[in-house]
Amino acid sequence: MIVGVLMLVGGAAAGVFGSLLGLGGGVLIVPLLTLGFGLPLREAVGVSLVSVIMTSSAAAGVYLERHVANLRLGMSLELFTAFGALIGGSVAFLLDERLLALLFAVLSGYIALTMIRRRTETGPQPTGGEGEPDGYVVHDMPKGIVGATFAGIISALLGVGGGIVKVPLMNLVMGVPLRVATATSNLMIGITAAASAVIYLSRGEIDPYVAGPTAIGVFLGATLGSRIAPRVDLRYLRAAFVVVLVYTSFEMLMKAIG
Amino acid sequence: MKGYGFDARIGRLMIVMTYIAVGLLVVGVVLMLANGISPLDGAPTFDIHAIPDALKAGAPVGFLWLGLIAVIATPLVRVAVSAVGFAREGQWRMVAIGAGILLVIAVGIASSLVLEH
Numbered sequence: 001m002i003v004g005v006l007m008l009v010g011g012a013a014a015g016v017f018g019s020l021l022g023l024g025g026g027v028l029i030v031p032l033l034t035l036g037f038g039l040p041l042r043e044a045v046g047v048s049l050v051s052v053i054m055t056s057s058a059a060a061g062v063y064l065e066r067h068v069a070n071l072r073l074g075m076s077l078e079l080f081t082a083f084g085a086l087i088g089g090s091v092a093f094l095l096d097e098r099l100l101a102l103l104f105a106v107l108s109g110y111i112a113l114t115m116i117r118r119r120t121e122t123g124p125q126p127t128g129g130e131g132e133p134d135g136y137v138v139h140d141m142p143k144g145i146v147g148a149t150f151a152g153i154i155s156a157l158l159g160v161g162g163g164i165v166k167v168p169l170m171n172l173v174m175g176v177p178l179r180v181a182t183a184t185s186n187l188m189i190g191i192t193a194a195a196s197a198v199i200y201l202s203r204g205e206i207d208p209y210v211a212g213p214t215a216i217g218v219f220l221g222a223t224l225g226s227r228i229a230p231r232v233d234l235r236y237l238r239a240a241f242v243v244v245l246v247y248t249s250f251e252m253l254m255k256a257i258g
Numbered sequence: 259m260k261g262y263g264f265d266a267r268i269g270r271l272m273i274v275m276t277y278i279a280v281g282l283l284v285v286g287v288v289l290m291l292a293n294g295i296s297p298l299d300g301a302p303t304f305d306i307h308a309i310p311d312a313l314k315a316g317a318p319v320g321f322l323w324l325g326l327i328a329v330i331a332t333p334l335v336r337v338a339v340s341a342v343g344f345a346r347e348g349q350w351r352m353v354a355i356g357a358g359i360l361l362v363i364a365v366g367i368a369s370s371l372v373l374e375h
Contacts, residue, residue, distance in 0.1 A: 003296045004287065037298070050329055057332040058276045064269030071265050075340060075355050082362040089366060093373075190272075190333030195363050197330050201304055202370035208304075208322035209297040212287045215329065219280055 003037070007210065008217040010036060015055065015221020020229055021241055025218050026052045026160035027111060030104060031248040032214075034255075039210065041097045041104075041255075046200035047211045048159030049193040051218040056161060056189035058219065059226075063183035070180055073138055073170075074187040077148040081162065081188055082195040084152020089196035092157050093203065102256035104158050105249045111164060112245035115238055136177055144174050148188075156196030161189035264343050268336055275332040282325030289318035334363065 010032045018025030026048045033044035063069040092100065138144075147169035151162035163185045170181035200206050290297075301319055302308070306327075312320025341356030 001291050001294060001296070003298055004291050007297055008287070050326055053333060054276060054279065054329050057272050057329070057336075060336075061269040061272030061276065064265045064272065066269075067265060069265075071268065071340065072352060075337065075352060075359065078337070079355050079358045079362070082359050086362055086366045090369065191337060191359060191363075194330050194333045195366055198363060198367045199370045201326070201330065202367055203373070204303045206304070206326065207297070207301050208286070208319055208326055209290060209295060209299060209301045211326055212283050212290065212318075212322045213297060215326075216280065216283050216287055219276075 004209075004213045007033075007037065007213040011051065011214040011217020012221035012224070013217075014051075015218040015223075016225040016228075017221075017237070017241060017244075018055070018218075019222040019225025020232055020234065020237055021115075023111075023161075023163065025055060025222065026155075026158075027108060027248075028244070029214060029218065030159045031108075031252065033210065035248070035251050037210075041100050042092065042200075042205050043207060043210070045092065045100075045157075045159030046197065046206040047214050049155075049197040049200060050206060050211050051215045052159070052161045053190050053193045053197060054215050054219050055222040056186050056193070059222070060183070060187040060190060063186060068180060069183035069187045070138075070176070071187070073176070074184045076141075077144055077166075077170075077184075078188050078191040080145045080148040081152035081155070081166075081192040084149035084154075085156040085192050085195035086152075086199070087149075088153035088156025089199035091153075092196075095157075098256045098258060100157060101252045105252035105256060107154070107158055107160070107164075108245045108249035108252060112242045112249065114164075115242050115245070136175060136180070139175050140173050144169060147173065152192050152195065155189075155192045156199075161185075162192050163189060268340055268343070271339060272332055272336055275328060275335060279325050279328035279332065282321050282328060286318045286321030286325055289316065289321065293318060334360065 014025045014028035014032055017028055029048040029051055030044045033039040033047060034041050060069060064071065147165060151165035154160065154165060155162035166185040166188060167181050170176040170184060171178050295318060304323065309320050309323050337356050337359050341353050344352035344356065
C-alpha cells in the first residue's frame with residue numbers, strides 16, 4: 001500500500017513541478033519510476049505517456065473552450081507527430097535500454113541548459129508576443145512538418161510530450177504567437193502520446209497498477225500547480241528543477257554506461 | 259465556418275472524457291489499495307475481453323484498464339468528432355487530415371499486435 005501512495009505523491013510532485021514550469025511532467029515521471037522505483041525504462045515510458053495524455057487532454061479542453069488553441073493547425077501537425085510517434089514507438093522496442101537511457105540523459109541535460117539560459121537572458125524576449133488566435137499568419141509549413149515528425153519520435157522514445165520541440169517550432173519557425181503555440185502544443189501532445197501509447201499498451205508495456213496511481217497523482221498535481229502558479233516565485237523553483245534535471249541526466253548517463 | 263462554438267464543444271467533450279477517465283482510475287486505485295495490492299506486484303497482461311468480467315467481479319484491474327483506455331481514447335475521440343464536424347461543413351482537407359491521423363494510429367495498433375503474435 002505504501003508504494004502505491006508514494007507513487008501517487010511522486011506523480012503529484014511531478015505534476016506540480018511540470019505545471020508550474022510549463023512542462024508536461026514526462027521528463028520527471030520517467031526518472032521517478034526508473035530511478036525511484038526501479039522500473040524498467042520502457043515500462044516507465046509507457047506509464048509516462050498515459051500521464052502526459054491525461055494532463056494534456058484536461059488542459060487542451062480548457063484551451064479550446066477559451067479559443068486559445070488553434071485546432072486546425074494542431075490537427076495538421078498532429079498527422080506528422082502521430083507518424084513520428086509510430087516510428088519512435090516501433091523503434092523503441094528494438095533499441096537497447098542503455099541507449100534509451102543515454103538519449104534521456106541528453107534530453108534532461110538539454111532542458112536544464114535551456115532553463116539556465118532562459119534565466120540568464122535579460123531584456124525583451126524576441127518572440128514572446130501574445131496574440132489572439134486569428135491575428136497571425138502561419139508560415140513555413142514544410143519545416144513545421146519535419147519538426148513535428150521529430151517531436152513525435154522523441155515523445156515515443158522517451159515518454160515526454162514533446163512540447164520542448166513543438167512550442168519553439170511553432171513560435172520561432174512558423175510565426176505562431178507564444179500563447180497560441182503553447183496551447184496548440186498542449187492539444188497536440190494528446191495525439192502524439194496516444195499514437196505511441198497504443199503501441200506500448202498492445203505490447204504489454206503499460207502496467208495498470210503503476211499507471212493508475214501515477215497518472216492520478218500527475219493529474220492532481222498539475223491541477224494544483226495551475227491554481228497556485230500566480231503565487232509561486234518561479235526563480236527558486238526553476239533553480240531546483242535544474243538541479244533535479246542535472247541529477248537525472250547524470251544518473252541516466254550512469255545507467256547508460258552500465 | 260464552424261468557428262469558436264465548434265472548438266468550445268470539442269473542448270468540453272475532452273474535459274468530460276478526462277474526468278470520466280480520472281473517476282475510473284480513482285475507483286481502481288482505491289480498490290487496489292483496499293485489497294493490499296502493491297504497484298510492484300505486476301498486473302495481468304492487457305486483455306480487452308477480460309475487462310467486463312473484471313468489472314463484474316469488482317476487481318481493481320478492470321477499472322484501471324477501462325480508465326487507461328478512456329485516457330488514451332480521449333484525444334482519438336477528439337480527432338474523430340472534429341473530422342465529423344469538418345465533414346458537415348464541407349472542409350474536406352481537414353476531414354482527410356483527421357482520417358489520416360486515425361489511420362496512422364490504427365497502423366500502429368495493427369503492427370504491434372502482429373509483432374506480438
